[in-house]
Amino acid sequence: MQKALEEAQVARRQEEIPVGAIIVCRGRIIARAHNMTETLNDPTAHAEMQAITSACYTLGGKYLDQCTLYVTLEPCPMCAGALAWAQLGRLVYAASDPKRGFTLVPGSLLHPKTKVTPGVLSAEAGELIKDFFAGKR
Amino acid sequence: MQKALEEAQVARRQEEIPVGAIIVCRGRIIARAHNMTETLNDPTAHAEMQAITSACYTLGGKYLDQCTLYVTLEPCPMCAGALAWAQLGRLVYAASDPKRGFTLVPGSLLHPKTKVTPGVLSAEAGELIKDFFAGKR
Numbered sequence: 001m002q003k004a005l006e007e008a009q010v011a012r013r014q015e016e017i018p019v020g021a022i023i024v025c026r027g028r029i030i031a032r033a034h035n036m037t038e039t040l041n042d043p044t045a046h047a048e049m050q051a052i053t054s055a056c057y058t059l060g061g062k063y064l065d066q067c068t069l070y071v072t073l074e075p076c077p078m079c080a081g082a083l084a085w086a087q088l089g090r091l092v093y094a095a096s097d098p099k100r101g102f103t104l105v106p107g108s109l110l111h112p113k114t115k116v117t118p119g120v121l122s123a124e125a126g127e128l129i130k131d132f133f134a135g136k137r
Numbered sequence: 138m139q140k141a142l143e144e145a146q147v148a149r150r151q152e153e154i155p156v157g158a159i160i161v162c163r164g165r166i167i168a169r170a171h172n173m174t175e176t177l178n179d180p181t182a183h184a185e186m187q188a189i190t191s192a193c194y195t196l197g198g199k200y201l202d203q204c205t206l207y208v209t210l211e212p213c214p215m216c217a218g219a220l221a222w223a224q225l226g227r228l229v230y231a232a233s234d235p236k237r238g239f240t241l242v243p244g245s246l247l248h249p250k251t252k253v254t255p256g257v258l259s260a261e262a263g264e265l266i267k268d269f270f271a272g273k274r
Contacts, residue, residue, distance in 0.1 A: 078218025
């Protein structure tokens with residue numbers, strides 16, 4: 001998650017909402033990504049989406065069932081839906097997103113086999129986002 | 138929708154699940170796309186996602202509130218979540234997806250302002266998908 005926070009810092013330096021993601025497969029980092037919605041003018045360019053595309057490219061397959069995604073903010077429904085298609089093995093996220101998080105949607109948008117660990121380094125990740133928006137005001 | 142069906146035919150010729158999408162803005166087609174999950178080895182490469190990215194690139198902005206998306210199959214939760222971020226003006230879809238459609242999720246995953254028209258040319262679109270899976274067996 002420390003590496004995901006570093007990615008979030010990269011996003012912040014680019015004036016992006018600071019969210020970072022890392023995908024680990026069998027002990028190796030296979031994807032690093034950060035939010036790029038402003039840079040790419042693309043509302044789908046969330047950190048998780050970039051990380052999924054990158055990890056699948058590296059693995060040469062569409063499934064991430066042997067992988068763990070570390071992301072600094074709770075995924076939104078779009079990203080949760082993407083993680084379901086990828087059949088992600090494990091999701092670890094830092095800060096909760098009380099406005100846009102996937103856990104606000106009844107039922108689960110994730111694949112039934114995906115294990116979820118929330119709250120890892122959530123204070124650091126939450127602070128980063130709070131500071132970003134405070135700086136925008 | 139006829140144009141979206143043509144895109145779905147392109148997908149079928151590439152051994153992809155035949156789903157096509159078109160985005161229209163002020164009477165002009167600004168994006169054409171089809172499912173490319175197999176070709177790109179990317180579970181996020183649905184027709185709608187490709188169309189959103191392409192349309193935003195063309196418009197130079199992240200919002201599609203002046204646009205209509207025509208898609209041959211009911212969007213999944215990932216795509217509905219993406220359409221929410223894009224604040225899509227109007228969604229027109231053909232066949233319903235009784236297993237993976239976004240309408241299976243309680244509440245709405247779309248933006249509250251998005252107008253929805255289901256069932257346009259649904260027989261043709263449904264037939265295309267049914268034939269594709271029949272050919273796979």
